Structures are given as C-alpha cells and as structure tokens.
Amino acid sequence: MSDAKQKIEIVDSLARVDAASWDALVDASDPFMEYGFLRALELSRAVGEGTGWLPRYVLSYRADRLEAAAAAYLKLDSYGEFVFDWEWADAYHRAGLAYYPKLVVAAPFTPAGGTRILVRADTAFEASARPVVDALVSLAEREGLSGVHLLFVSEPELAFLASCGFLPRLTYQFHWENNGYADFDAYLEDLRASKRKQIRKERKKVADYGFRIEVLEGADIRDEHVDAIWRFYRNTTGRKWGEAYLRRDSFDRIAELCRERLVLVMASEAGRWVAGTFNLCKGTKLFGRYWGALEDYPGLHFECCYYLLIEYAIERRLQVVEAGAQGEHKFLRGFVTRPTYSAHWLAHPGGRAAIERYLEGEREQTRAAIEGYNGVSPVKRVRDAAGRRG
Template sequence: MASTLSARIVSSLGSVEAEHWDACANPSGAPFDGERFNPFVSHAFLFALEQSGSVGRKTGWSPVHVLVEDAGGRLVACAPAYLKSHSLGEYVFDQSWAQAYERAGGRYYPKLQVAAPFTPVTGRRLLVSRDAPEGAREALIGAMRGLRQAAGASSIHVAFPTQADARALERSGFVLRGGEQFHFLNEGYRDFDDFLETLAARKRKAIRRERREALCDGLAIERLTGAELTPAHWDAFFAFYMDTGARKWGRPYLTRAFFDLVGAAMADRILLVMARHGRDYVAGAINFLGDDAIYGRNWGALVDRPFLHFEVCYYQAIDFAIRHGYRRVEAGAQGEHKLARGYRPVLTWSAHDFADRGFHAAIDDYCRRERAALDAIIAEQEASLPFRKTNEETTP
C-alpha cells in the first residue's frame, strides 16, 4: 500500500486546505493516539504564525511542511516542518550538540525541525488521518528523511511528540531524549478550595496568602474568551509580552499581527487572563484551550508585584480547569517552583536523527545517560510533592 503514496513539500500552509490539514491534525471523533483536539497543530494556529511573519525565512524558521497523499491526491498524513538556521524558540536545548558537531568540522545548520514553533506542548507531530492507508506514518517519516537529505540538513529534530509518535520514531531509528515539565492534574475537584484541601497545611496556607497578596490594593482579574476578546485587549497583552520577552530573551518571537490573526481564527480556543488596576490592565497571560487541557503559553506584566505571576498564570488556570472540567493544565516549560503549587512532574519527549551516523551514536549514548539522571530527579520530586499524607488532619 505504501507504494501508492507520494510525498511533497509546501513552503506555506496557504497551499493546503484547512479542512484537509485538520483532518490529519485533529481528527474528529474519539481520541486518536490518546489525544483529542490540540490547538497548536491546527491549520489556524500554524498559518497565523506564517501570515504574521512570526515564522519565515527572516526569522530562521522556513516552512517546509511535509505532505503525504494517496493515489487520488488525498492528504493522508502531514508534518509541520521548518528548516532552521539556529536553535531558538524550540525549548529542547541542543546548542551544545551544535557546538560539538561544528568543532568536529561539521555544519549543524540548517537542521530540520518538526514542531509547533515557540510551543513546548506535547502533541501529535506525525499527523496521520484516522482512515489513512497502512504505511502512511512510515511514508511520512521517510519523506522527512528525504527532505533532510535534499536540503543538506544535518539532522531532524521532532519536538514534544506524543508517546505514540515518539515510539514510532524510535522504531525507525531516531534517538529519544527525555525532558520534564510540570502539569496540574484535575482529580475531579469540586472547586479550588477542594484542591487546596489535598495539600499539606503549610502549602495550603502559603497559596492562600499568595493569592491575597497578589490581588491586594484593588487589583481585579478578568478572564476573557471568544467574542469578549477585542483589539484593545490584544494591544494591552502585547505590551506585557514585549516587556517580558525583552527582559528574558532579548527578542520576542511573536509579532503583534499574530495575536490579531489567531484571535480572529480561534477565539473560542483562547483564554486571556488579565489583571486590571482601575481602568488599566497591568498584567496578563494567554492560554489556549484543547478539549482535555488548558495550555498556558505567554505572560507579562508592567508592574512588579509579589505572587502576581503565580495568580495570573497558575491559580487562575487551575480554577478555570476545575470549573470547566479540563483534565489538566500545562503551564509551559521549566519551573520547579510549580511543584510547590500543586503541579506534578511529567516526562516529555523529543526525537532526533542525524545524517552522520557516528554523531548519531554519540547522541544516543548521551541521551541514555541523561535520561537515567532525569528519572532520578523525577523520582525525588515525586517523593516531595506538597500533597498531604492520608493521616494528616485538615486545617484551614
């Protein structure tokens, strides 16, 4: 059956009908590969990045999306792919690999990145339609390798695939690398206080104090989604985003146009949490909504207030998830401070394939040793989570 499949590359999602891409990215019906709707592989999100100039040749993210079609020309599998001239905006850090490769006389860039740009969120990366013929996933992986060779890229890097995709890539010879994030898991809590009752008394009191101090002096929170979102909200949020980006990274990734475009295309999949003092917005966080999860992405503030970051980014998302029945909150990359606030360590994946087989073997060895250390760290974190023991008395 694979012989009836053909692959091609497109330099923009404008060349692909949204319904055809989304039939592969987010198939309707029951969960597929253990996942329901993920906003970051949707045509609307990825195309907004292109239209806004957030990705493109000038930013070092040149789209080279991989399409696999059947004999009738129907799209049956695809992958969001980019030729990269750097390693920024990926959240899987391989700069030390690039330095080692180039010290040995190789050329690391360009590399082929299969990912949702600027988005450390696990999701399907081998986007295979529910009714794809046998061999479609393998044809997609083969097309990725063919693209790497044709483009003269050193390697393929698949960031934050699902476990099913990670294992398929491993079977085809990719090296798997483990990573860690911190997620809130909704155990069927009735409300935020019900969640707090599961924490040790000291942690419970600390969170209540943080929430009081974050919102003292008349600060108010607004949670906006759908038709409630206006250009004025995006203007305010973009100012927060630029301020935080300039202080942390030096060059924010997303343009102002991106927020207008993604807001127009998928407003019902966005939750904007805004902190207001009087008539003025002073801080905010953008979240995207899947079917099962809330994904916290970017935040910023024009005021320096203790615990405001925790309130706007973490506690508001937890409260919204409990009220609306979301199973988890994913609050982005890194941040061990999330553990003290009821988030749990979660293993993430990336997959890597190098044309130079000697370097490939060296990376494989490195990732195996790195994973052993990571497993020990996660076990230690699990043992020290802030949840109260079964026999601990509940205190206010």
Template structure:
C-alpha cells in the same frame, strides 16, 4: 492499506498552500475542531502570515503532505528548515557547537514542531495511525533532510506512544520534564487545596491573598469578548517580559490579531487590573480536555502576581470548566509547590552523520537516566498530603 509505491510526499513551503480543510482533516479532532489548538491550520497560518515563523526569522516552512496516486491526503508532518535553535525549548546548542568544532555544519536542520510552543501534540498526523503511512512520513523527512543538506531532523514534544513508534525506526529519543496540574474532579479551588499538606495549603492561600492585596482584580476574556485593545495591553506586557528573557520576543503584535480573527474561541486571556487599567496578563489556549498556559507579562512588579495569573487562575478556570489538565509551559520546578506535578516529555532525533549520531546517542543515554532520577526525586516533594496521588505521569 495503501501500497507503498502509490505514496507521494509533497513539500509545501507555506501553510497557506494547504487548504485548511485538508490540513485539519488530518489532525485529531472532535466535532470538526482540532483537539489540540496548536495543531489547527489557523495557528500555523497566523505564525507564518505574521512573519513570526518564516524564512526571514529562520523558520522556513517545509510541510510534508503525503498523498496517494489520486491526490487524496493521507498524512502530514509540519516541518521547518531552520538556521538556528531558538524558540524550540528542547536545547541542542551543545550538539551544534560540538559538531561545528569538529568541522561539521549543524545548520540547516529540519524541525518538526509547533514554533515557540512547548506543548505535547502529535507530530505525525495520520488519521487512524496507519503504520505504513507513518513510516513513509519519517522516510520522507529523512530524504528531505538529505535534499536540503540538513544535518538532522527533530520531532519535539511528541506523545509517548508516537515517540516510542518513532524510536523503533531508529531515531534517537530524548526525555525532559514539565509540570502539569491534574483535576481529580475538584468542585472548587478550596477542594483542591484540601488535598495538600497544611503548610503548602497555607502558603498558596497567602500567595493568592498577597497577589491581589492592593485591590487588583482579574478578568477572563475569550471569544467575542476579546477586543483589539485587550491585545494592545497584553502585547505591551508580553513584549516587556520577552525582551528581558530572550532579548527579542518571538511573537509580534500582528500574530495576536490574526489569532483573534480565527481562534478567539480557543483563547482565554487573563488580565489583571488596577481599577480600569490592565497591568499584567497571561494567554491560555483551550484544548479538548485541557488548558495550555503560554505567555505572560506585566508592567508592574507585584509579589506573587505571576503565580496567581499563570497557575492559580488557570486551576480555577479548569475546575469551573471541568478540564482534566493544565499544562503551564516549559520547565519551572517552582510549579511543584503549587500543585503541578512532574510529567515526562518526549522528542525524537534523526542524525545524518554516523559519528555525530553515536556521540549524541551516548549523551542521551546518560541524560535519560538523569531525567528519570530527577523525576523520582521530584515526586518526593509534591505538596500533596501523604497518601494522595503524587505523580503527574499521564
């Protein structure tokens, strides 16, 4: 174990300032490839170099790299100094409003997350999970917040074991719910459907049939099959949907080209075609044992096509490639009827001001109880036949 007085936190204001091999050496990996694609140095680099996550957009990189006195990297905490709360999927707008009404300044704040990505992944990147290094990263984050005059530090979509560890150091904990599909060794989509109640099984078959009733076809594209014209089409879909949801899409066209240059083998782009013309698409990312659904869009309204591209095609792909889980993004109770079960997500929050911290702690205690009650209720409405597994807790 490294002595505490030999540790040094270096703040990097760009992912490019940290060599890719150094960054990825600190990320949980298999055969040299990060288990979670969103932790890859290339993903952060594309976000920053495309201008999606930089100072101009309110995501100023402040990555904490922990080193020993020889310069050996020991731990990493991806961090951004933020001037707003957009693109996070763990909503603290109410906290910000309350603090500012009381005369405080909630922004800037520090955000430890993958921008625009509501996917659970380690946020304290410490090989072997050394507790001393982990604690040093948390301390460095708090000290950085004070140096930057930030009100708080937020680590969002943290694995449960890491969230519990962070909570034990005095950070607050928050719970939320996502919906994940679990592969119980199915041989086919029909094999999965047989585990559902008859009414739900028939409804899904009808949705799939209606989605492609007009002769639409779906293609899966990954690796060398991905071309710029595919991204041109997908970006048109994404831009149209993003503009309606957020007013302005978070990701720009350059981002997808950069990803295609460095991470094409971790991407599965699903496009729906009317003859030779693509009309809708969904982007997914490949992890070690799961598929992550992220963004979708369409230029034509087709009943149930959203469900087909984002949920059912993802299940088909996971079954064919023997992936254990499909994570279909944030929120969405409509996923429940389609075989996606409730799963708890965790985040941790360090609040500098004692009064604000007490108020948020009281709120979170009530919110956690509400989330737990809601999940118990949701578990009663999963579509599985009586006696089948009905919970999605991992």
C-alpha cells in the same frame, strides 16, 4: 512510491493546503498544530524568510485526500525550540561538522506536547505516518541537513519513531492534573498544609491590590485586550530575552484565526490594564503561553498564570494545565513532574553515535529527577505513587 495512489508533497506555505483537511489530522487536545495557529505565524512573518524558521510542510495524499502531514521547518539555529541542543551544535563545530541547517518538526516557540506526525483518525497510524517520516529523512539527505528532530512528541509516537531509527530523548515539565476536584478548595486539600497556607496567603495578597481580574474567552476578547497582551509580552521579552519571537501582528492573527481557543486572564486597575496572560484551550487541556505586567506585583503572576487557570480547568472539567517549560515554582504549587519526549535522526554516523551515548546517560538522570520531584511532591497521591514505583 509503491502505491500509485499515494503522493508526497512538500510545500513552504499552508496557503497551499486546505484548512479543514489539515485540521482533520490534528489531535483533539492540541491547538498548536491546527491550521489557524500555524497559519497565523506565517501571515505575521513570525516564521519564514529572515526568522530562522523556514516552513517545509510534508503532505501525504492518498487518492487526493490528505492522509498525513508534518509541520516541519528548516532551522538555522536552535532558538524557540525548548528542547536544548546547543551542546550538540558545539560538539559538531569542534569536530569540524555542520550542525545547521537542520529540520525540526514542532509547533514554533511552543513547548507543548502532542502528536507531530499528523494522521487521520480513520487510518492506521503507523502505515500512514511512515511515508511522512521517510519523506522527512529524504528531505534532510537531499538538502544536506544534519538531522531531523521531532519535538514534544507523544509517548506512543516516540516508540514508533524509535522503530524508524530515531533516538529518543527524555525531558520533563510540570503539569497541573485534575483529580476530579469539585472546586479550588478541594484541590488545596490535596496539598500539604504548608502549601495550602502559602497559596491562600499569595491569593490574599493579590486580592489586597484591589485589581479587577477577568477571564475572557471567544467573542469577549476585544482589540484592546490583544493590544494590552502585546505590551505585556514585549515588557517580559525585553526584560528577560531582549528579542521577541512573535510580532505585534502575530497576536492579531492568532486572535483572528484561533479565537475559539483563546483564554485571556486580564488584570486592571482604575480602567487600565496592568497585567495578563495569553492561553489556549482545546479538548481536555489548557495551555498557558505568555505572561506580562507593566510593573512588578508580587504574587500576581501566580494568580493569573496558575490559580485562575486551575479554577477555570476545574469549572470546565479539563484534565491538564500545561503552563510552559521549566519553572520549579510550579512544582511547589502542586504541579506534577511529567516526562516529555523528543526524537532525533542524525545523518552523520559519528555524530549519531556520540549523541546516542549522551542521551543514554541523560535519560537515567532525567528519570531520577522525575522520581525525585514526585517523591517529595506537595500532592499526597503523587508522593504515594512515586513511593510505590520506588
């Protein structure tokens, strides 16, 4: 390095990093880049040998102070990323090129946006982030990886990464946004009459089940709640995907190390837990992560994953609820279509050129999709804004 006081280290475990120093780098509204969440995944062996996610944390020190970092993982496949590049891997294979292993900078199994190159707030972002980006590329070159991929980056970070030679990718999600609502009814008044009627009907149906539904935080969360969430999670993954990314111990570790971030919505009947959601909250954002139920109760998913979280956000004056990837049913209930971003560096010149052409066309299609959704949004102010841009 040109600055003798600056040092880059790459470690395979956060056990070798001071927790407070790491957390001093993390965004005010991002719980997934925090030491506790990432360390919980390590300790529960959700990441590490045998998982397809091999940690390679890049650390930049200046005068022995951690100034910037990136949670990077050597990936042997594309599972658990939610920015889909299986077509790229297939194209590489057909061209006789190896797409795996690759390097990914992300919160594992988590499609939530935030800054991926973590930098102390009291330093200049680009000057501090650039050595980390250079170290990521050097690591890929040194280990013969096909590329470096930063997933769900912030919009300002995307522009910086583009200046570093990364290709920008545009995708989208559906987010609920707080327009200064006084209560849930005020939110409903922002929607089309047909949607208000639909939501009230759905909530009444759930009320008629007679379940007790609680929102639990912090010290109110007990082992029995975590046990139930694990059962719900396995029921959902067993029905939909067959294999769970998280382990039983992952939920215990997250509850232990991230308890002040946890928000659970739990439904019970006659003293038995029947459904629930596992969510994290930090700053102005609430993130829905995992849902499950012992049986199919029509409408209960919407109540626990959307409506009660919206009520929680309004009461606490949170600005955004991110309820995960995909799901047009969110849009139909007043969630707004918002862009999400990732950035990609490809080592092979031909592979890079082909993916760059692909991304150019995809961006146009994605912009059109975002405008198309927002142009017919159930939320009047969103429709109006899309009309003005159009």
